[in-house]
Amino acid sequence: MGKPDKIIYKSSMEMAAVDASDCITVGDSLHHDIKGANAAEIASAFITGGIQATELRLTKFGEVADDDSVHALASKNNAYPTYVLPSFTW
Numbered sequence: 399m400g401k402p403d404k405i406i407y408k409s410s411m412e413m414a415a416v417d418a419s420d421c422i423t424v425g426d427s428l429h430h431d432i433k434g435a436n437a438a439e440i441a442s443a444f445i446t447g448g449i450q451a452t453e454l455r456l457t458k459f460g461e462v463a464d465d466d467s468v469h470a471l472a473s474k475n476n477a478y479p480t481y482v483l484p485s486f487t488w
């Protein structure tokens with residue numbers, strides 16, 4: 399089993415001995431990362447500049463996605479992020 403099944407998130411929280419309220423999922427896939435976080439009741443940050451950038455018509459790193467496009471894609475995937483970020487760097 400893998401994402402978006404909530405077992406992967408629940409198992410991770412058990413291993414780390416943390417509650418969902420202390421967690422956030424950061425990912426660039428609405429179907430896998432964000433939908434899984436929704437199922438496990440974990441906050442999430444959707445990175446629009448990742449694998450779904452083309453669907454959001456983004457062409458440059460750090461480009462901000464149009465809100466309507468993000469909402470439409472989230473609805474299409476039945477996955478609703480808590481936060482939306484253009485990129486994630488460490």
